[in-house]
Amino acid sequence: MILKSKTKTLDLSRPHTMGILNVTPDSFSDGGRFNRMDAALRHAEEMLAAGTSILDIGGESTRPGADEVAAEQELERVVPVIEALRQRFDCWISIDTSKALVMSEAVTAGADLINDVRALREPGALGAAAKAGVPICVMHMQGQPRTMQHQPSYQDVIADVGDFLAERIHACEQVGIPRDQLLLDPGYGFGKTLEHNYQLLAHLDEFHRFGLPLLVGMSRKSMVFKLLNKEPADCLAGSLACAVIAVMKGAQIIRVHDAKETVDVLKVCEMTLAQLRGE
Numbered sequence: 001m002i003l004k005s006k007t008k009t010l011d012l013s014r015p016h017t018m019g020i021l022n023v024t025p026d027s028f029s030d031g032g033r034f035n036r037m038d039a040a041l042r043h044a045e046e047m048l049a050a051g052t053s054i055l056d057i058g059g060e061s062t063r064p065g066a067d068e069v070a071a072e073q074e075l076e077r078v079v080p081v082i083e084a085l086r087q088r089f090d091c092w093i094s095i096d097t098s099k100a101l102v103m104s105e106a107v108t109a110g111a112d113l114i115n116d117v118r119a120l121r122e123p124g125a126l127g128a129a130a131k132a133g134v135p136i137c138v139m140h141m142q143g144q145p146r147t148m149q150h151q152p153s154y155q156d157v158i159a160d161v162g163d164f165l166a167e168r169i170h171a172c173e174q175v176g177i178p179r180d181q182l183l184l185d186p187g188y189g190f191g192k193t194l195e196h197n198y199q200l201l202a203h204l205d206e207f208h209r210f211g212l213p214l215l216v217g218m219s220r221k222s223m224v225f226k227l228l229n230k231e232p233a234d235c236l237a238g239s240l241a242c243a244v245i246a247v248m249k250g251a252q253i254i255r256v257h258d259a260k261e262t263v264d265v266l267k268v269c270e271m272t273l274a275q276l277r278g279e
């Protein structure tokens with residue numbers, strides 16, 4: 001499986017990390033615009049030096065309880081950083097957004113992949129993604145970040161998430177987005193209880209039936225810190241355990257905070273998977 005953007009390819013026959021590069025005010029200790037850019041570039045450099053394949057740039061927090069951000073504000077946060085990264089590095093850059101305008105401007109600025117936690121359901125998003133002509137990750141979310149964790153419920157979380165992803169694949173194909181440009185993501189922590197999240201991890205391999213790459217993000221999420229009763233920043237071991245389980249179940253891209261440690265963990269998994277495949 002090879003992912004193709006306008007200018008580069010990514011060989012998905014081995015697992016990759018996607019490094020989280022949040023450019024939201026709450027992801028910075030207080031500092032002016034220069035400090036934010038400087039901090040973002042230093043963080044990007046660290047993750048790339050560690051071997052991460054993709055940098056995921058997000059200008060709107062989507063953690064539980066987060067409020068939405070205006071398009072103009074999101075653009076101000078992400079476009080300068082994408083432009084600066086594009087001038088310095090030739091890595092894959094993904095834009096973490098649900099807004100059509102941000103998708104278009106970010107790809108124009110050099111983003112190679114659209115990562116939409118709302119799976120192109122916002123106004124104009126399907127059209128913008130079709131026009132952008134880059135790979136798109138569509139992720140399952142029940143409700144909206146502000147309220148999604150109030151009372152998540154499913155008939156059968158695996159079947160329900162699968163049905164959602166099937167419907168989004170169809171919606172993308174209807175507007176001319178080629179199926180082989182899609183990545184799927186069950187959306188850990190987005191409208192799920194602890195049990196729902198671990199059911200989705202335990203049965204992650206059932207999503208291979210779509211024949212598309214799987215992208216997962218569990219790093220420092222409630223499925224780790226609630227289970228371990230620890231602060232998110234103390235959840236490296238638990239997050240790495242989730243990454244191992246996901247990769248051994250065939251996930252191709254793991255979205256993480258701790259790129260350095262996860263790159264090593266993925267190398268061990270890759271070597272083990274190669275033995276299973278008789279390589």
Ligand SMILES: Cn1cnc2c(O)nc(N)nc21
Pocket residue numbers: 058062096115116117137139185187188215216217218255
């Ligand atoms: C932006 N973001 C936060 N968590 C995420 C997850 O689990 N998957 C994807 N694709 N994006 C995420």
